[in-house]
Amino acid sequence: MQNLTGKVIKSVGGFFHVEVPDSGILLCAARGLFRLQNISPSAGDHVTVEIKDGASVITNVLPRKNHIVRPPLSNLDAAVIVVSTTEPNPNLLILDKLIAIFESKEIEPVPLFTKTDKKQDELKGIYEKAGFTVFSVSNESGAGIERLREYLLLGGKTSAFIGNTGVGKSSTLNSLFPELGLETAEISKKLGRGRHTTRQVELYGLCAPNEKSAPSEKSYIADTPGFSTVEAAKYGKLAAANVALCFREFVPFLDKCKFAGCRHIKEEGCGVIAAKERGEITVSRFESYVKIFEEAWREERNFK
Numbered sequence: 001m002q003n004l005t006g007k008v009i010k011s012v013g014g015f016f017h018v019e020v021p022d023s024g025i026l027l028c029a030a031r032g033l034f035r036l037q038n039i040s041p042s043a044g045d046h047v048t049v050e051i052k053d054g055a056s057v058i059t060n061v062l063p064r065k066n067h068i069v070r071p072p073l074s075n076l077d078a079a080v081i082v083v084s085t086t087e088p089n090p091n092l093l094i095l096d097k098l099i100a101i102f103e104s105k106e107i108e109p110v111p112l113f114t115k116t117d118k119k120q121d122e123l124k125g126i127y128e129k130a131g132f133t134v135f136s137v138s139n140e141s142g143a144g145i146e147r148l149r150e151y152l153l154l155g156g157k158t159s160a161f162i163g164n165t166g167v168g169k170s171s172t173l174n175s176l177f178p179e180l181g182l183e184t185a186e187i188s189k190k191l192g193r194g195r196h197t198t199r200q201v202e203l204y205g206l207c208a209p210n211e212k213s214a215p216s217e218k219s220y221i222a223d224t225p226g227f228s229t230v231e232a233a234k235y236g237k238l239a240a241a242n243v244a245l246c247f248r249e250f251v252p253f254l255d256k257c258k259f260a261g262c263r264h265i266k267e268e269g270c271g272v273i274a275a276k277e278r279g280e281i282t283v284s285r286f287e288s289y290v291k292i293f294e295e296a297w298r299e300e301r302n303f304k
Contacts, residue, residue, distance in 0.1 A: 082163030
């Protein structure tokens with residue numbers, strides 16, 4: 001009997017592909033006890049594997065630093081939120097909601113604007129001002145691709161590409177790492193397979209060109225299934241009291257309010273509103289905050 005530790009990179013049909021240093025990728029079943037405990041290994045999980053009589057079984061899921069239920073992903077360092085400048089047009093409320101959700105899970109949100117060859121990116125400055133690392137790319141010209149590639153490869157991070165259907169997630173990944181050969185919407189349309197080109201969550205190991213990374217330094221990227229606008233909430237929900245904390249540019253002003261319990265909506269003497277009026281917080285981000293807060297507040301009241 002042999003016990004090993006590895007990283008789940010894909011699950012298919014109840015079996016799990018686990019990458020184990022010096023042993024390659026093992027096809028594993030999961031211990032039956034997991035079902036009784038309502039635990040299911042996810043891509044990104046660190047697990048222990050028992051090999052006995054030629055069979056590989058996941059015996060334990062190690063503690064997670066974060067987890068997304070749908071799509072199932074664990075231990076993310078960065079969520080690259082892909083937004084097209086056009087076709088489809090950007091929805092800043094959805095972008096800001098996803099950013100807030102990932103902030104609450106301590107996953108670094110990274111806005112990525114695509115299709116800049118079709119329309120100039122006018123949004124990058126909003127999110128740089130808010131304190132995010134922001135990227136703009138054109139898959140046609142290759143502009144911005146190298147800078148994004150360097151970011152994804154730096155420091156052995158695990159990242160996920162997340163965004164609406166049709167924004168160019170798979171196309172951008174193919175521009176970054178052609179060896180992945182991911183199916184794009186254009187190819188899918190020719191084959192008559194519909195628009196949702198990514199059907200499962202899989203982690204792809206990344207290496208810089210002509211380099212081989214040590215296991216501890218290896219970076220990973222996940223291409224996740226696209227979603228419609230109404231499905232953004234599947235990544236998580238926010239408590240109304242915590243929404244302001246998930247807007248990082250609000251934080252320096254939260255203790256500047258005149259009254260305790262300020263909701264930062266329209267209250268007199270609100271430090272956040274004052275910062276917005278001074279131009280230190282952008283109007284679009286503030287408007288998103290108000291809508292996200294009010295939505296969370298209504299849901300909590302209805303639940304009670």
